[in-house]
Amino acid sequence: MGRISLNQVTKSFGDVNVIPPLDLDINEGEFVVFVGPSGCGKSTLLRLIAGLEDVTSGEIRIDGQDATMVPPAKRGLAMVFQSYALYPHMSVAKNIAFPLRMAGMNKAEQDKRVAHAAKVLNLADYLDRRPGQLSGGQRQRVAIGRAIVREPAAFLFDEPLSNLDAALRVNMRLEISELHNTLKTTMIYVTHDQVEAMTMADKIVVLQAGRIEQVGSPMELYRTPRNTFVAGFIGSPKMNLIEGPEAARHDAHTIGIRPEHLAISTTEGAWKGVVGVSEHLGSDTFLHVHQTGLAETITLRAPGELELRHGDTVYMTPEADKLHRFGPDGLRLA
Amino acid sequence: MSRAVTPQRKFAVTLLAWAIGLLIFFPILWTIITSFKTEAEAIASPPSFLFFNWTTEAYEAVNQRSDYLKHFMNSVIISFGSTALGLLIAIPAAWSMAFVPGRRTKDVLMWMLSTKMLPPVGVLIPIYLIFRDTGLLDSRIGLVIVLTLINLPIIIWMLFTYFREIPGEILEAARMDGATLREEIVYILTPMAVPGIASTLLLNVILSWNEAFWTLNLTAAKAAPLTAFIASFSSPEGLFYAKLSAASTMAIAPILIIGWFSQKQLVRGLTFGAVK
């Protein structure tokens, strides 16, 4: 249960082609994250899978069955929306029970399942409240509860954490991962936040302008980004991308080096520059170095207790085996 | 603005605002006061405001003379009937435009509004003749039909602006949860839009209650609502001030009360949500 495959799927809104022909296979039990900048088509892709939008052409199969023309209600998928989309006029219990009620399940069974979901999600004390009386995190849990009671073939999450504050986001991230470990159901998760993608996914799908740029496990994407877009998108702070003579020296159009793969020194190194802003995070310090002759800014990670000031000179040396090389078309060179 | 205002200024503003408010309200107040006078006191010179013999004589006279109750019931049936019928037609239409907007949705809305601009007098004659030939003239059902049609664009517009504020995601969630279109409208949309539907209902009851072109031209006696009933007080009976006032007070009181309770929603409704 929970195998989804897309064959040559396209989507246009009027004359605007949002998704060019696209193939994707999602395996049973996988946690797949669609990630990309806003407007990359990741939410549209999710809505196509959900059946909330028609594909313009192509085929969607769920568990081997052609689901292309099947209405959303019949696809056996559950969705958690960005706004949670709770029914404001119903209590928490009624919200969670709604899909069961629509399926015509008897009341006793409904109550049993709602009670179970409420226990799993720590909502037992709130069942009689209205969504308006809940905090953001609690609402999020209700939305998840509404999704899990119907035991769907797969869960679809549309940027579910973007309305939460930073601390809560970290918490919910863990809870959703935990849920996936318990349920072992396929989950498709859309986000623009590469940190969520890296921390949660079994498989990341990086999208740009409707195209799949790369599919792979988080560490595959981190270690061997297929092109400069993925290289720049995955990892925080962003990979430094350098063009010009220094790249040519490595037989490449562009070279990339992650901030954490630059060794720092005050006395000597391959590259030289002047410290601009330094961000002290405690555990680490991120230095923004200017006047290197390589790129406008080079970001590098230094130890937390580093004492360098604005205007100081620093030297940097890239770790040779961590250097990424890209051709003029942006593609990775072997 | 949470800035402190001097008491003097606040006092002056209060005085001025109350004076103007009372001035604007005065004709209604005067009508109500006069309705409790005898005919002689009603035209006494100088007129007295409070110190006269309060009596309900005029009300009794009005109720005896003509069947006020019949006209009142006509007004109720016509205004609520046309509003209910209008809502029944408008809710699905507004759902379509709010949640499945197409390229032409804006044009359709504009066109619907433009039918309101068709001067009623331009179509009075054919409607009058059609009604005469089909026996709808001077019938409640005929007026319900006409008022439904003339208010339909406003009902649709109002519902559209309310529906548009309901996030589409909630309806999509219902769809994902297995609700059919009918279940989606009955269980999710309608309960969520109750305040909007209620204020649409109120506004249209008010508009229909006070509508005085079609009700005057298409009724004679049987189906005449209060607008026509009051018009019959035109001279010479209008000179009986107390009775005129009593009849007027009874005609406007229900709507005045409904209107006062719903004035906030009225603004939104009447401006098609353009002013909040």
Place this chain on the structure above:
Amino acid sequence: MATQHSRLAARVMISPAVILLLGWMLIPLCLTIYFSFLRYNLLMPGMEEFTGWTNYRYFLTDPAFFAAIANTLALVLGVLFITIVGGVLLALLLDQPMWGQGIVRILVIAPFFVMPTVSALVWKNMFMNPVNGLFAQLFKAVGLQPFDFLSQAPLMSIIGIVSWQWLPFATLILLTAIQSLDSEQLEAAEMDGAGPLSRFFYIILPHLGRAITVVILIQTIFLLSIFAEILVTTNGGPGTATTNLTYLVYVQSLLQFDVGGGSAGGVIAIILANIVAIFLMRMIGKNLDA
């Protein structure tokens, strides 16, 4: 943003409304146009015959027609002017802090809920009547000759009555618009050195633009077809002093039973209303996003 299925459902669900409105618009409209080319008098049934443009010629050369056009315009513009200027001033006043604001608002809004026949009768008899009306008594009390409003200044009197009915509407909408103005904007303007007058003209008035558009639009729709007020107070007189286009067509067709002539008048009313409508739709098209 939807599926074929829901688009189909949408089309089905909107069609009753569209069909009804289309029928309501087209059927009477076609009949009116058809009648307008006939000699058709209700008193002479069976005598209908095609007369070409005769009805239009009679209607358009009738001096009453030009009087009606002028009266219609005067009525609409006069009421719009009074209600908008008065509405803005009243809204500004009601926006100030005061005691009993809610009650004042209720007092001010009340006339809007009074049915046109009632307000016309009350004004005509209890206020404007030259013998027993309150105004006459007031005039006498200060030693003046009573003034017969409805025969000496009939159109102005009707404009006054109608303005009384519509001032509350304009006030309520403009007040709501003023209250939605972000007070930080006004404070910023004050910090920038704008006095009360400049604040009104540069900040408040432009902010009210949208609301004023709405007021003009809605009032015009209703004011073009003012009928009951005229019927009850003056019957269009004296002479044609208060006959507007709506009332003229009513007289022609339902009082003189001249269906043909009345229909021609109806067609002309539609054409004129359309000119106004196009103008108004342009205006709101710019100001409202549907």
